[in-house]
Amino acid sequence: MNDEPESHPVNRPPHPAEWIIGAASALGVLALIGYLCVTALTEADGPPVFEVAVDEVLAGSNGWHARISLRNTGDKTAADVVLRGEDGAGETSEITFDYVPAGSMRQGALLFAREPAGLELTVRSYTDP
Amino acid sequence: MLMTMEMWQLAYTMDAWRLAVLVAVAVPLLVGLSHVIGIEDRRNLADSSMDAFFALGIAAFTSAVVLTMLGVLAPGMSADEIAGKIAIQSVPAAIGALLARSQLGDADDDALDEREETYGGELFLMAVGALFLGFNLAPTEEMILISYQMSEWHAIALIAISIAAMHGFVFAVEFKGGSELSEETPWWSALLRFTLPGYAIAALISLFLLWVFGRTDGLGLEMIVMAVVVLAFPSAIGAAAARLIL
Incomplete structure (x- = not known):
């Protein structure tokens, strides 16, 4: 921080650094607006697109934890996303994600009493935020 | 808080x-x-x-x-x-x-x-103001929820309003007197030297706060940008108000 005393700040001509910082900031703000314009124009107008994957299955003290990740590759954010998992033996488990934003990923776990084999994951419902 | x-x-x-x-x-x-x-x-x-x-x-x-x-x-x-x-x-x-x-x-x-009043000191005060107000709002669920509800066009309008509001404060500082801005200073000079750097500072501090509070985890780039724009609105007001009050 520059603390040099300036006796007449009102009449002081702007330091060149002020213009450089100003120009850099202006470029940054323009880039921000430009980025938003580009994403707005290229955005598809469809519903959220979900991709689910089982990351790993762990044995916990209170059953088996199937760690899952849910990715929304669409351009719309989904809220209260209900994901259901059913293993080969017919045992089901459910999880609700508060928000799955566009282009983002959320993780969680489904619990099963026995080791889940042949796990099938389906997204059952969501709301618009 | x-x-x-x-x-x-x-x-x-x-x-x-x-x-x-x-x-x-x-x-x-x-x-x-x-x-x-x-x-x-x-x-x-x-x-x-x-x-x-x-x-x-x-x-x-x-x-x-x-x-x-x-x-x-x-x-x-x-x-x-x-x-x-x-x-x-x-x-x-x-x-x-x-x-x-x-x-x-x-x-x-x-x-x-x-x-x-030095230029660096003024920018520093803006950073403190942005941090103080941003800190109040960054942890709340609303910041993220609002960014989900907005379209990119809403975000662009919000950027414009944030900058306009900040610029209003810059002029208020000028009227208060003792500021660097003399009467002959053209409006674009103040915009370029104070308002835009102030907004850039507010946006960077917003990004930092969102990251610190874990609000950016797992988010795609586009949603991070949207959340930063939402939080930069109050932060920008805080930044501009800090110069006026202090």
Whole structure:
């Protein structure tokens, strides 16, 4: 921080650094607006697109934890996303994600009493935020 | 902020090392703030540092007392949780403590009125204002929820309004007098030298706060940008108001 005393700040001509910082900031703000314009124009107008994957299955003290990740590759954010998992033996488990934003990923776990084999994951419902 | 639920939850949802980064950033900022608003004739680093740590200590003590009184701190909580809850409140509380002293303290001792206004000092004050107001809002669920509800066009309009509001404050500072801006300064000069850098600072501080509070985790680039634009609105107002008030 520059603390040099300036006796007449009102009449002081702007330091060149002020213009450089100003120009850099202006470029940054323009880039921000430009980025938003580009994403707005290229955005598809469809519903959220979900991709689910089982990351790993762990044995916990209170059953088996199937760690899952849910990715929304669409351009719309989904809220209260209900994901259901059913293993080969017919045992089901459910999880609700508060928000799955566009282009983002959320993780969680489904619990099963026995080791889940042949796990099938389906997204059952969501709301618009 | 002591009465905001998200601030208590952050104590156990937030990474310990992000909390450490926050405190590490806050300490030099408090030293700088106490230097800028400190008492003129004893402006040296040692005194400013002492003031900053004193403010931090008072803030931690006050936070501990108030949180206990509100039942947020209770027996049976882990030491980690209690320390986290106090630490996270202490940062804004310490900024508040320093600002309160500069506003409410003895006017004769106040260096602010005759404070030399340097460009760096002005940008620094804007950063403090953005951090103070942004800190109040960054942890809340609403910031993220709003960014989900908005389209990109809404975001662009919000950027324009944030910058326009900031520019209004820049002119208010000019009327208050003692500012760098003389009568002949064209409007675009102030826009380029104060308003836009101020907005850039507010946006960067918003990004930092969202990251510290874990709000950017797992988010795509587009959603991070949207959340930053949402939080930059109050932060920008805070940044501009800081120059007017201080």
